[in-house]
Structures are given as C-alpha cells and as structure tokens.
Amino acid sequence: MEQEQSHLKQQLERELSGLQFSQQEEVVRRTHPTTVRGRLRAFWNKELELPIILLGTVFALLLTAAFLYHAARQPKSEPAVSSEAPQQRELIETGGSIYWKDEFERRLARYEDPDQG
Amino acid sequence: MKIRIKVKQLVYFLGLLMVFVFAFNYGTSSSQKLAEADRGVMQAEKSEQILHMIDSAKPDEQLKLIEEYMLKDDSGDLTHIYDVYIGPDGSMYGGGSSEVDTQPEFNLKEQVPYLELYVQSGTSDPAISTAAKLLTYYYDGSGQWEKAAQLLTEARKRLHITRYIYARDELFMLQAKLAAEHEQYDELLRLCADMLLENKNSINSDTYVRISDLLVEYAMSDGKAAEMLKQIQDEMERQKNQMKDGDVVKLQSEQLQGILDRQNKLSSNKIKTGAEVSGTITKSNGEPLAYAGVFLRREEDINRSIFDMEPYQTMTNGKGEYTFKGVVPNSYKLFLGVNLSQISGWTWPVLPDDGWIDLRGQSKVQEDVVFQPLMELKSPVNEDVVRDKTMTFEWEPVAGAAYYNLNIGMKLHSGSTSRAVRQGITTPRVQVQAEDLYYEISGISSYSHGKEQEQLDPLSLLGYANAKNQFSWSVEAYSADGKLLTRSNGYRLSNDLTGNLPFFYLKERTLTEADEMLLAGKLDDAEAMYEADADRDPSDAHSLHMMLMILKGKTSLLRGAGTADAEEKKSMDAQQIDILKKLVELHPTENYYEWLADYYFKQADWNRYNRYYAIAESMRPFKDNSYSDGNHAMALMKQGKTDEAKVYLKKSIENDKSHRFIGAYLALFLYSGGSLDEGIQLAVKYPDRMGYNTPVDWEELLIAMKRESAINPGYKAVLKDKIAQYNHGKDEELKRWQPASESGLTALKNFMTALAHVS
Numbered sequence: 001m002e003q004e005q006s007h008l009k010q011q012l013e014r015e016l017s018g019l020q021f022s023q024q025e026e027v028v029r030r031t032h033p034t035t036v037r038g039r040l041r042a043f044w045n046k047e048l049e050l051p052i053i054l055l056g057t058v059f060a061l062l063l064t065a066a067f068l069y070h071a072a073r074q075p076k077s078e079p080a081v082s083s084e085a086p087q088q089r090e091l092i093e094t095g096g097s098i099y100w101k102d103e104f105e106r107r108l109a110r111y112e113d114p115d116q117g
Numbered sequence: 118m119k120i121r122i123k124v125k126q127l128v129y130f131l132g133l134l135m136v137f138v139f140a141f142n143y144g145t146s147s148s149q150k151l152a153e154a155d156r157g158v159m160q161a162e163k164s165e166q167i168l169h170m171i172d173s174a175k176p177d178e179q180l181k182l183i184e185e186y187m188l189k190d191d192s193g194d195l196t197h198i199y200d201v202y203i204g205p206d207g208s209m210y211g212g213g214s215s216e217v218d219t220q221p222e223f224n225l226k227e228q229v230p231y232l233e234l235y236v237q238s239g240t241s242d243p244a245i246s247t248a249a250k251l252l253t254y255y256y257d258g259s260g261q262w263e264k265a266a267q268l269l270t271e272a273r274k275r276l277h278i279t280r281y282i283y284a285r286d287e288l289f290m291l292q293a294k295l296a297a298e299h300e301q302y303d304e305l306l307r308l309c310a311d312m313l314l315e316n317k318n319s320i321n322s323d324t325y326v327r328i329s330d331l332l333v334e335y336a337m338s339d340g341k342a343a344e345m346l347k348q349i350q351d352e353m354e355r356q357k358n359q360m361k362d363g364d365v366v367k368l369q370s371e372q373l374q375g376i377l378d379r380q381n382k383l384s385s386n387k388i389k390t391g392a393e394v395s396g397t398i399t400k401s402n403g404e405p406l407a408y409a410g411v412f413l414r415r416e417e418d419i420n421r422s423i424f425d426m427e428p429y430q431t432m433t434n435g436k437g438e439y440t441f442k443g444v445v446p447n448s449y450k451l452f453l454g455v456n457l458s459q460i461s462g463w464t465w466p467v468l469p470d471d472g473w474i475d476l477r478g479q480s481k482v483q484e485d486v487v488f489q490p491l492m493e494l495k496s497p498v499n500e501d502v503v504r505d506k507t508m509t510f511e512w513e514p515v516a517g518a519a520y521y522n523l524n525i526g527m528k529l530h531s532g533s534t535s536r537a538v539r540q541g542i543t544t545p546r547v548q549v550q551a552e553d554l555y556y557e558i559s560g561i562s563s564y565s566h567g568k569e570q571e572q573l574d575p576l577s578l579l580g581y582a583n584a585k586n587q588f589s590w591s592v593e594a595y596s597a598d599g600k601l602l603t604r605s606n607g608y609r610l611s612n613d614l615t616g617n618l619p620f621f622y623l624k625e626r627t628l629t630e631a632d633e634m635l636l637a638g639k640l641d642d643a644e645a646m647y648e649a650d651a652d653r654d655p656s657d658a659h660s661l662h663m664m665l666m667i668l669k670g671k672t673s674l675l676r677g678a679g680t681a682d683a684e685e686k687k688s689m690d691a692q693q694i695d696i697l698k699k700l701v702e703l704h705p706t707e708n709y710y711e712w713l714a715d716y717y718f719k720q721a722d723w724n725r726y727n728r729y730y731a732i733a734e735s736m737r738p739f740k741d742n743s744y745s746d747g748n749h750a751m752a753l754m755k756q757g758k759t760d761e762a763k764v765y766l767k768k769s770i771e772n773d774k775s776h777r778f779i780g781a782y783l784a785l786f787l788y789s790g791g792s793l794d795e796g797i798q799l800a801v802k803y804p805d806r807m808g809y810n811t812p813v814d815w816e817e818l819l820i821a822m823k824r825e826s827a828i829n830p831g832y833k834a835v836l837k838d839k840i841a842q843y844n845h846g847k848d849e850e851l852k853r854w855q856p857a858s859e860s861g862l863t864a865l866k867n868f869m870t871a872l873a874h875v876s
Binding site: 052103 | 612620
C-alpha cells in the first residue's frame, strides 16, 4: 500500500515537473486589491446574495409605479392608440353617414349610454 | 430562497429597465399628440415635407421616392385611383375596404414635374406606365393633347416590349382614345394597326372590344375603319372557335355581340357622328372638383361596379371641366370618382331614378354637377332619449327648399334599415307621434349563423316600438319641382363635420314581457304571450300588431315550393287578414288598408279590393304614390274598367321616373285604338328604367310589331284580342299561345311575354 502510494507520488511528480505556477502576484492582486482600479473591479464583480422575495417585490413595485404613472397621464376618453403614427384609418358607416371610426367612437363616448344610466 | 447576482449584472439589468420605461414614455406621448392635432394640417405639412425630401434627394434616390409616394399603389387607371366612386344609385368605396390609407394626397398639378421626371428616367415599367397615364389626363385636360400623345409615344418606347405587354397595351389604348376624341382618325387607324401587329398572338379580347368601341363610330363614315372593325371581329371569331372553356367562349360571344349591337344602334339611327357630352363639376361655393374621375356609363353597365373596359372615362381638369366626344347613342348616367377630402361635408344631390342622359342623335349635351353642403340636424341628436308622446324633429333650413322628407332608421341584427316616415314637410321641423311609428310596417329581415336554420330578426319585428334600440334619422331637401337639393347623410370626416350625430332613443313606451321575450330570441314563446295578451285585452293593438308582424315574417321564411308550404302560407295569410280586420278597428293606418286591398287583389275579389283601396287612398298623405297608382290601375284593368285604369296608369308613369308600368300603359293605349307609331313615341318618352328587374326596350318591341303589322292585314285584330286576354287575367292561356315563326306574330308574342312581367 505504502509502496503503491509512493509509486503514484513519484509518477505524479514526474508528470507535473513541467508545470510551474508563476501567477502568484496576479492572484494576490485580485484577492487583496491595493489600487483604486483594482478595488473597483473587485466591487464590479462582487457577488451579492439577495433574497428572491425582496427582489421580486421591488421589481413589481417599480413596474406598477411606471404603469400607474402613464395611466394617470392618459386622458380617459382617449381610445388606445398604437405607438406608430397610423397609416390606415378605418371608415365606419352608421346612421346613414360615413365617419372616421376613431373620431366617431371618441365623439360617442362623450354622450352617456342611456341603457347604463 | 436567495439568488446570487454580481453587481455588474444587477446594474445592466436596471439600465435595461430604464431604457424600456423611456421608450414607452416617448412612444405614447408622440401618438397622443398625433391624435389631438388636427390631422388635416398635419397632412398638408407632411406632403410639403415629402416634396421637399424628393427635391433635395440624389437623382436615383429621387426616382425611388417618386415611386414610393406617387406611384406606389395606383395603376393609373381612373377606376382605381380614387377613394370613393359615386353615382345616382349610391356610393362605393374604392377597393371595397373600409380601411383607408391616410398617406398624404398630392393634387395632380403638384405631381406633374415629378411624374415627367419619372417617365424620362424611371426604371420600373408599371410605374412608368402609371406616370404616363396620369400625365396624359393632366395634359389632355389642360388643352395640350398633342403633348399628351407625344408623351405616350415616348413612354411606350421606354417600356420593355416582352415583359410588360399589359402596360404597353394600356398606353396604346389611351393614345388611341385620345386620337379618337380629337378626331385624328388616321392616327387612330395607324395606332390600331400597330397594336394589332405588335401583339399579334398575345392580345386579349378585352383589348379588341375597347378598340372596337373606338372604331364603331368612325366606321359609319369611313371604309378603312369599317374594314379594321371587320378584321377585329373575324379575329375574335377565329379565337372563339379555338377556345375550349365554355365560360370564356360565352364571354367572347357576348363581347362580340356587344360590338355588333352598338354598330347596329348607330346605323339604325342613321347617325353619322357621336355626341359630345361635357360639363363642369363644382361645389356650390364655386370651388371646382379638380382632377376628379368622370365616367359616362351605359345603361347596361350601371348595375355593376365601374370596370376598366367601359369606354367613356375621363378626368376633370383644374377647373373641374370634362368632355366626352364621339359618344354613341344610348342611355347613360354620370358617375364620379373623388377623394375623401373632396367629398367630405358635401353631397351630390341626385336620386337613384334621376340623372339619365339619353343620347338620340343630339350633337351636344351639357351635364353639370354641383355638390351641395350636407344639411345639419338639430334635434333629437347625440343619443338624446325621447320620452314624450310627440317627438319633434328639427334641422337647419335649406335656402330654396320647398319641402323636406324625413327618414328614420334603426339598427338591425346585421346592418341597419331606414324608411321615409314623413314626406312633403314644408317647415324645417316636424312633429311625429311616437304611437304612429309603432304601427309602421317595416321590412322584416332574417339571419342565420352558418348552417343554422334561418331565424327572424327580432329587432326588425319590433321596429320603432323597441325602447331599447338605437334609432337614427336623416332629412332630404327638395325644390318645388321635386328636385333633390341636398341631404343630411354623407361623408363627415373631420371634427367640425362630424356635427350632431343623428342618433336617439325612443323610450315613450315600456317593453311588455312578450317584447322582452322576443328580444331574448324566443320567438315562439313571445308569439304565445302576444296571443294571450290579445285574448285578455281585445283592445291591445300592440300585441295584435306584433302577431301580424311575426306571421308576416314566418310567411316570408316559407321558401319551399311544395304543396305543404303553399297550404301553410294560405292559412297564415288568412290569419293575417283576421288580425288586420281587428287592427283597423283599433288603430287604422293606410298601411293596414293597403295590405287588405293587396290581399283581395290577389284573390280577384274586386268588391272588397275596391272598398279597402278607397279607404287607403283617402288616408294617404303627400307622398310618391306612383307604385300604388300603377298597381291600382292593374286592378281596374282586370275589372274591365279600362278608362279609369288609363287615368291611374298615366298618373303613375308621369310621377315615376323608372316608368315601371309603361308596358301596361302601352297595352291599354293600343287596345283602345292607339297606333303603333304613337305607341313608339310613348315608349321613347317613358323608357323602362326598372334597373334591378330587367328593363324592357318597349320601343324596340313596338318597332318590330310595326314591321309585322305592315305585312299582316289581320294584325290589329289579333293584337286587340291578345290584350283583351291579358286584361281579363287569362295569363295561362297567353302563356300557352305559341305562334309559329312563319305566322308573322313573333314580335307580338314577345310583347305579350314582356307585358306579363309588368307589376
């Protein structure tokens, strides 16, 4: 057993004899940074361990706040408009006349629906 | 649970989030601005920007931009380049879609330098052809037709011969048309010959027909043109004989026949040259409808949408003027192609039966069109709720109007319907009793989903008595001589034009339980409830009216020709008559009496018919009665009261622009000793214009009869005898009468067959 171990050791030493560790300085510089740049880099790559519940809550709050902000700024009667300038507008024929559909709906929304009132 | 995250990953993530928030913010605020801004102004600015962009671009970029903004969707065909096509029979959207491209419009004059540039150095063949066509209309309209012809020749040279035969043909045709219009007949013949030669094997029959249309008129006076026409006909005949597909052969034969018909029409009228039809299209404020499409459409084409092959198409010039030359004698109507910005807020005041241009040898006809501003409604509007027994309709008066007609419409399961409820109103306001509306008899509609059984639309059954339905209304203004001046319905495409929306609710009555049941779609339950209500309270006119409407609807759904259906229909008719007799006691209306009269008309029970008709006639308010007058005349005729019948027929024909009963009038006229010559004159004066039934050319029929009578001494007696049979309702006997072809009575038989369809 001992013999076998020393045999393995010899073999290992022989095979590793070609390898030399020469980056001690680099490792030390990274583990114990002394320059400002080094410190910053260490911070940049620092691993944080965050509770998922806290992170999720913060994210959800942010989204809700952004959404509410926009919803409040949007006038109520305005129908949803697409984010691109419309190239196509729809015509609607109703009551014997022809209107732009968006304009007609906006106008109609101003008058209260008697069935709901 | 926790997650491991590097500081840098956290920062990247937050950064991305910020970008999203900003993008969202920017996007919505800009589109919001767009919705609020006046689009008209923006459009004008935008088209200016585009022109500027084209001007300052590099040459090859320039061509691309011209293609993109001026030549992209259009074929340059007048039948496609406009947003809306309107005629006396109504308007239609171009392309049939309600989605409209809101890209800026350029007026043709603005486009001219760019289109010229494109014809000179453009690269796409179809776009060159489009540009050339548009320029041709522009130059021809501004009196520079030679320039147009030259441009077409140049443009044709620029097209690749093998690839774009269609585009070349189109330019050839346009140039030939131009030559014909400006009476350059040698040029026309040369162009036709060139075109036939160049496309020897690939020419399509449509092109042949169009060339023939151009040649027909000229062929009357010139041997060479006649020869060319003959050559084309022979070629079409030859192609026809080679074809296998039955439909194509049929089409080809029809087209060939069409050419021959037109040729015959010209030669039989001994007319050497076609007429000139010209005029201006303006708005009542003097503004011309510049560069609008003008279509002079033949009677036989009017009932379909405008198609490329129709011979008389042109464009107004900058002053709104148009001219057609060499128009072959026929009956025509004018149709227009306009853009939304031209029609919005305006209407072309013309009625479906109006607007006929009859060319019978006149050399010049002027036909102007003046658009009028749409009428404005005052009340009830914007979904007002009316709860009173009396409704007041009010609108802005129109200068020069002698009377107004009021229409009320309602929403249906699919679509909507509208009917005239008051006519001949002399003030800009009118009172209507809600009660009167409830007993109106409107058309009953039905619908089905997929393969489901067809069912009656409860909205159409309940009509104006439906306190839940939304109603709309409109008015038309007429001059003292019955000409339409303007109307309230039309294109209303901007903020200020949207005006008062013509919608209201009529909540004077409350719906009964049976009504609610009906609206819930349970027709049979509702019918049982109406019957129970009517039994409980014999004075409940509403329930009786509803029973009547449901029966009427059910009868209309009986489509089967079987005896079972016929029996069922008979029993339903009898039930309806019972209900009607009760209803006229409770709530007499003209409509109910007319219904009763009509029933006894069909039964040939003249005593009852005459009684009910007399009551209906006495209740009739001011209104167009041409149909009921004509129908009554038929009843009188069948009773042997020829003189009275003649009076009513004459009244009907004079008031009815479609001259629906002219056949019957002619028959009576001949029966009472009138000559065929006089009959022909009457037929010319009152041509049959029942567009949707097949109109009959009574003039032609009578001319043929005149020819027969000249060689057949006993003709008059046979004629009188046959008309007597018709008068006495011996329809079956007449149908069985089949004179042999050598008997010299074929034209008379044709006349009698046509007469059987007059109703």
